[in-house]
Amino acid sequence: MEYRHTVGAQTYKFADLKDVLAKATPARSGDYLAGVAAETYAERMAARMCLADVPLPQFLIEAVIPYEQDEITRLILDSHDVTAFKEIGHLTVGGFRDWLLSDQADTATLRRVASGITPEMAAAVSKLMRNQDLILVARKCQVTTAFRNTIGLSGRLSVRLQPNHPTDDARGIAASMLDGLLYGSGDAVIGINPATDSIPALMDLYDLVDEVITQYGIPTQSCVLTHVTNQIQVMEKGAPVDLVFQSIAGTEKANQGFGINLGILQEAQEAALSLKRGTVGNNVMYFETGQGSALSANANFGVDQQTIEARAYAIARRFSPLLSNTVVGFIGPEYLYDGKQIIRAGLEDHFCGKLLGVPLGCDVCYTNHAEADQDDMDTLMTLLGAAGITFIMGIPGADDIMLNYQTTSFHDALYLRKVLGLRPAPEFEQWLKKMNIMDENGLVQPVTNAHSMLQNMPRNLLAA
Amino acid sequence: MSTPEKPTLLSDDPLSVDPWQQLRNFTRARIALGRVGTSLPTREVLDFGMSHAMARDAVHTPLDAQALCDALVQHGFETLLVQSAAPDRSTYLLRPDLGRKLSNLCVDLLASLQSEECEIAFVIGDGLSSMAVSNHALAVMEQMRTLVPSQWRVGPVVVATQARVALSDEIGALLKARVVVMLIGERPGLSSPDSLGIYITYGPEVGRQDSERNCISNVRPEGLGYEAAARKTLWLVKEAMRLKLSGVGLKDESDVAEIALSDLPKLSD
Numbered sequence: 001m002e003y004r005h006t007v008g009a010q011t012y013k014f015a016d017l018k019d020v021l022a023k024a025t026p027a028r029s030g031d032y033l034a035g036v037a038a039e040t041y042a043e044r045m046a047a048r049m050c051l052a053d054v055p056l057p058q059f060l061i062e063a064v065i066p067y068e069q070d071e072i073t074r075l076i077l078d079s080h081d082v083t084a085f086k087e088i089g090h091l092t093v094g095g096f097r098d099w100l101l102s103d104q105a106d107t108a109t110l111r112r113v114a115s116g117i118t119p120e121m122a123a124a125v126s127k128l129m130r131n132q133d134l135i136l137v138a139r140k141c142q143v144t145t146a147f148r149n150t151i152g153l154s155g156r157l158s159v160r161l162q163p164n165h166p167t168d169d170a171r172g173i174a175a176s177m178l179d180g181l182l183y184g185s186g187d188a189v190i191g192i193n194p195a196t197d198s199i200p201a202l203m204d205l206y207d208l209v210d211e212v213i214t215q216y217g218i219p220t221q222s223c224v225l226t227h228v229t230n231q232i233q234v235m236e237k238g239a240p241v242d243l244v245f246q247s248i249a250g251t252e253k254a255n256q257g258f259g260i261n262l263g264i265l266q267e268a269q270e271a272a273l274s275l276k277r278g279t280v281g282n283n284v285m286y287f288e289t290g291q292g293s294a295l296s297a298n299a300n301f302g303v304d305q306q307t308i309e310a311r312a313y314a315i316a317r318r319f320s321p322l323l324s325n326t327v328v329g330f331i332g333p334e335y336l337y338d339g340k341q342i343i344r345a346g347l348e349d350h351f352c353g354k355l356l357g358v359p360l361g362c363d364v365c366y367t368n369h370a371e372a373d374q375d376d377m378d379t380l381m382t383l384l385g386a387a388g389i390t391f392i393m394g395i396p397g398a399d400d401i402m403l404n405y406q407t408t409s410f411h412d413a414l415y416l417r418k419v420l421g422l423r424p425a426p427e428f429e430q431w432l433k434k435m436n437i438m439d440e441n442g443l444v445q446p447v448t449n450a451h452s453m454l455q456n457m458p459r460n461l462l463a464a
Numbered sequence: 465m466s467t468p469e470k471p472t473l474l475s476d477d478p479l480s481v482d483p484w485q486q487l488r489n490f491t492r493a494r495i496a497l498g499r500v501g502t503s504l505p506t507r508e509v510l511d512f513g514m515s516h517a518m519a520r521d522a523v524h525t526p527l528d529a530q531a532l533c534d535a536l537v538q539h540g541f542e543t544l545l546v547q548s549a550a551p552d553r554s555t556y557l558l559r560p561d562l563g564r565k566l567s568n569l570c571v572d573l574l575a576s577l578q579s580e581e582c583e584i585a586f587v588i589g590d591g592l593s594s595m596a597v598s599n600h601a602l603a604v605m606e607q608m609r610t611l612v613p614s615q616w617r618v619g620p621v622v623v624a625t626q627a628r629v630a631l632s633d634e635i636g637a638l639l640k641a642r643v644v645v646m647l648i649g650e651r652p653g654l655s656s657p658d659s660l661g662i663y664i665t666y667g668p669e670v671g672r673q674d675s676e677r678n679c680i681s682n683v684r685p686e687g688l689g690y691e692a693a694a695r696k697t698l699w700l701v702k703e704a705m706r707l708k709l710s711g712v713g714l715k716d717e718s719d720v721a722e723i724a725l726s727d728l729p730k731l732s733d
Contacts (some may be wrong), residue, residue: 397494
């Protein structure tokens with residue numbers, strides 16, 4: 001297929017589909033760094049106009065990364081659901097946008113066609129959409145998952161409690177956990193980013209979180225975000241592993257940089273499933289992604305960072321995760337320069353993930369060398385809340401003292417629930433009420449020293 | 465409990481204090497902040513804002529490289545001042561590749577020195593925190609000097625601006641150093657705006673991978689102290705010379721093993 005668009009006397013030509021996709025992408029530093037971005041504003045719009053006329057079936061013929069060369073491309077094309085695609089197969093990318101926004105595309109319809117949509121189709125249509133379009137369509141998509149509670153129901157917002165500590169100090173981690181629980185956070189997962197990768201130290205962390213969950217009878221799940229091969233090892237040694245975590249990216253080569261492939265992920269999923277630790281469901285995987293990770297591993301193959309990010313969701317979809325998290329502003333300003341770029345990327349990622357049927361949450365975050373601040377985080381989290389985001393992060397005061405970046409806090413999650421009328425996962429909500437942390441109206445209750453959680457603190461805190 | 469007729473000061477106060485303040489002893493995380501409604505109290509918003517401001521300033525305040533060179537010279541170090549190919553801070557932030565290359569002028573400068581081979585060369589780069597460098601680099605260098613074996617030839621201390629870690633590869637190669645040690649300002653966190661990182665690379669040359677370096681991070685009085693950092697660095701340098709490599713193949717066991725200088729291969733090896 002030839003890719004060109006003429007405006008007046010000027011004809012813009014594009015080399016191939018991935019060139020059109022890259023040049024149609026809203027401006028961001030990572031695509032300039034990769035040398036794939038449009039050179040002028042007009043070229044960007046011409047690329048969008050060209051892209052709008054591309055028929056969706058073209059995406060099944062022209063892979064942005066060759067089938068022979070990349071197992072993610074093979075996964076995408078081999079698992080493509082031809083039947084589901086029939087409903088949209090007659091559309092162009094532009095027509096697809098109109099269809100998605102129409103009232104005809106309701107929640108049930110979108111769920112039905114999800115397996116007929118490839119990541120590249122989702123990325124393509126997102127490039128023609130304004131922020132409000134990304135919000136509106138994502139909100140219509142519903143992706144429900146379960147382990148010890150039910151995540152992603154309509155009108156709910158879950159929170160990953162992230163109690164990190166720079167030296168994995170058990171008391172420090174337990175203190176942050178308690179703080180978050182008393183603020184109503186932790187229904188998505190209690191997930192620790194460990195400083196260490198030593199197996200005995202990791203085993204201790206699993207035991208620590210498991211002890212807190214068991215002691216207080218919390219309907220939630222734990223995760224230690226170490227390399228998947230470490231998690232396979234600790235499972236063999238009998239650690240109480242709920243969710244298996246891994247960072248994933250949208251090309252085989254980038255995943256090699258992470259030291260993983262689809263086979264390793266499958267092995268880990270099977271091991272976690274065999275533990276049968278879920279009570280209301282069996283979604284045992286937790287993934288993290290982020291635009292720019294492929295380029296930073298020199299594994300982007302001339303494809304723009306947002307399209308590659310969407311390809312990572314094909315991996316997530318394959319493993320039916322409980323949660324998938326786009327860590328949107330973590331990578332730094334050379335990929336997403338400022339608040340505007342971070343906000344746009346967060347909305348795109350959430351839209352693409354949900355459209356593909358992945359339970360997308362967002363680490364709404366930034367580093368100190370990016371042109372962003374907490375106001376930008378407020379904007380993005382509020383927009384994502386309106387878009388029906390599955391979960392956000394909860395970190396004490398939004399300041400992660402282990403990873404050195406800023407994200408969202410327990411207070412932020414309460415703000416979002418209050419402003420948008422959102423509630424925690426139902427099983428967790430019941431627990432919060434039982435523990436007198438939340439009242440019938442969803443308001444956080446005053447906690448006194450007599451509160452049972454303070455009276456019966458985790459062993460690690462009492463030992464102090 | 466208060467009564468409607470006679471409200472106590474506490475019940476009028478919109479600030480709800482968290483009764484688990486004692487847990488703050490266990491972590492620097494911002495726990496037990498209290499709340500107004502469900503929101504952060506004013507003092508916490510301002511405190512966070514100040515921490516962020518300091519981290520931003522650490523990134524954007526230019527390193528006074530001349531002052532650092534002068535101070536190094538005063539303390540008896542031979543110094544050189546260079547710039548990367550990133551002409552300014554905003555280019556530096558957007559183009560990490562330019563921060564890993566010397567400017568053309570500086571390539572000529574270093575090449576014109578026609579340096580003799582040396583065992584070790586030190587590079588001090590501003591990185592993402594000029595504050596880290598101006599607060600700690602000189603003190604760390606003084607500790608390094610007392611630990612470098614007297615028979616080693618030491619290259620000039622190169623102060624580099626708009627620098628990324630890999631810039632030390634090109635500098636180390638031009639100085640014909642066997643090992644290059646780079647002191648560089650780390651990406652600042654809210655609670656650590658002036659944290660210095662130290663990177664050790666054996667056989668520096670353009671194109672080295674990050675997996676071929678060893679890293680010591682969080683060097684500052686509140687983290688890893690100057691002397692401990694210098695000791696760890698020199699241990700890794702000696703071990704790198706013994707193994708003739710650095711990076712993933714070189715495990716930091718500086719706590720358990722002391723390396724005898726006689727175990728090291730000579731420069732001609």
